[in-house]
Amino acid sequence: MIPFNKPYLTGKEMHYMYQAIYSGKISGNGMFTQKCHSFFEEKYGFKRALLTTSCTDALEMSAILADIKPGDEVIVPSYTFVSTALAFVRQGAKIVFADSNSQNPNIDVSHIEELITTRTKVIVPVHYAGIACDMDAIMALAGKHNLIVIEDAAQAIDSYYKGKPLGSIGHMATFSFHETKNINSGEGGMLAINDDKFAKRAEIIWEKGTNRSEFFRGEVNKYGWVDIGSSFLPSEIIASYLYAQLENLDLIQAKRKSIWQTYYEGLKTRCNEMGVVLPFIPEYATNNGHMFYLVCTSLEQRTALIQHLKNNNIHSVFHYLSLHKSPYYQNKYEGRMLVNSDRYTDQLVRIPLYYELSTQDIESIITSINTFFN
Numbered sequence: 001m002i003p004f005n006k007p008y009l010t011g012k013e014m015h016y017m018y019q020a021i022y023s024g025k026i027s028g029n030g031m032f033t034q035k036c037h038s039f040f041e042e043k044y045g046f047k048r049a050l051l052t053t054s055c056t057d058a059l060e061m062s063a064i065l066a067d068i069k070p071g072d073e074v075i076v077p078s079y080t081f082v083s084t085a086l087a088f089v090r091q092g093a094k095i096v097f098a099d100s101n102s103q104n105p106n107i108d109v110s111h112i113e114e115l116i117t118t119r120t121k122v123i124v125p126v127h128y129a130g131i132a133c134d135m136d137a138i139m140a141l142a143g144k145h146n147l148i149v150i151e152d153a154a155q156a157i158d159s160y161y162k163g164k165p166l167g168s169i170g171h172m173a174t175f176s177f178h179e180t181k182n183i184n185s186g187e188g189g190m191l192a193i194n195d196d197k198f199a200k201r202a203e204i205i206w207e208k209g210t211n212r213s214e215f216f217r218g219e220v221n222k223y224g225w226v227d228i229g230s231s232f233l234p235s236e237i238i239a240s241y242l243y244a245q246l247e248n249l250d251l252i253q254a255k256r257k258s259i260w261q262t263y264y265e266g267l268k269t270r271c272n273e274m275g276v277v278l279p280f281i282p283e284y285a286t287n288n289g290h291m292f293y294l295v296c297t298s299l300e301q302r303t304a305l306i307q308h309l310k311n312n313n314i315h316s317v318f319h320y321l322s323l324h325k326s327p328y329y330q331n332k333y334e335g336r337m338l339v340n341s342d343r344y345t346d347q348l349v350r351i352p353l354y355y356e357l358s359t360q361d362i363e364s365i366i367t368s369i370n371t372f373f374n
């Protein structure tokens with residue numbers, strides 16, 4: 001079976017984990033955590049980067065930092081992972097679900113303004129498949145209505161919007177280093193802060209509501225409980241693993257993008273003829289090779305395609321299920337129909353994309369899909 005995903009190992013992970021373990025400091029915020037923070041701040045211009053144990057954790061931190069209180073409204077696309085909404089629900093927010101646009105699963109910017117009320121506090125654009133949302137339009141709306149923008153960049157490492165790194169545009173951004181992501185540490189994540197006003201408090205929330213980070217830097221001579229927070233920081237074992245991946249980022253990205261391109265070239269003719277939609281990348285966005293997906297013409301067609309691929313020993317998977325129809329939220333949802341979100345729920349399928357995918361496997365996946373559509 002060709003698996004859907006295989007986490008990439010650079011070969012240096014064990015070496016750095018060994019270093020971390022024998023350095024005598026394996027709890028969080030040590031040398032490897034600092035190295036990872038510097039890497040992200042220097043390469044992508046984030047004002048502050050803080051590693052977390054998951055993107056979910058980073059989203060939870062962002063919800064605390066945005067000072068979400070019961071009754072505040074947060075605009076989130078319905079076609080996203082549970083955590084994008086859950087992090088705000090835990091703070092008591094009402095989620096106002098937005099539809100995706102018809103060309104790709106990103107939030108439909110043309111309908112955001114009608115969702116804004118006097119209680120709206122945050123917009124969370126999700127850069128689906130690492131392809132940028134229209135950030136100029138979103139930031140303009142946020143400026144006009146005095147809202148905070150938190151980019152859910154879980155899939156969007158090393159991708160750009162009009163030349164700006166994703167995660168550097170909103171007031172805050174969250175990334176995932178789960179094993180399915182381009183660079184991974186098994187589970188892992190990061191909060192990027194771009195607005196200085198959140199930076200100091202972020203460090204405190206990250207360290208269980210204490211000012212321990214200041215203490216470690218020698219800025220205060222004792223530390224204590226100063227705010228709410230949790231234990232959001234990963235151990236040095238995770239940070240050292242991640243650092244090995246970061247050193248190979250360019251290599252990983254080049255390989256993933258080349259696999260993506262081979263899929264695109266191999267599938268576009270037949271898929272176009274059949275009305276099956278391939279990823280759409282607007283001219284303002286780049287592709288970071290995170291994911292290759294197809295949008296089938298119906299749920300029945302997608303189910304048959306997944307079965308056909310399975311019969312050919314290829315593991316393909318569908319993705320999110322509209323959150324506004326989830327068992328948890330459906331009774332609370334009172335908005336309009338979100339037809340594009342439902343369409344991607346039923347019709348989108350993802351095919352294998354990982355560093356070690358061989359040329360032979362890529363060719364057999366392309367042939368198998370084209371045969372299905374013949």
Ligand SMILES: Cc1ncc(COP(=O)(O)O)c(C=O)c1O
Pocket residue numbers: 053054055056057080081083084126152154155175176177178188189
């Ligand atoms: C858009 C989005 N946000 C958040 C998450 C949560 O990431 P994590 O598993 O690192 O908590 C995911 C998971 O893949 C995701 O796809």
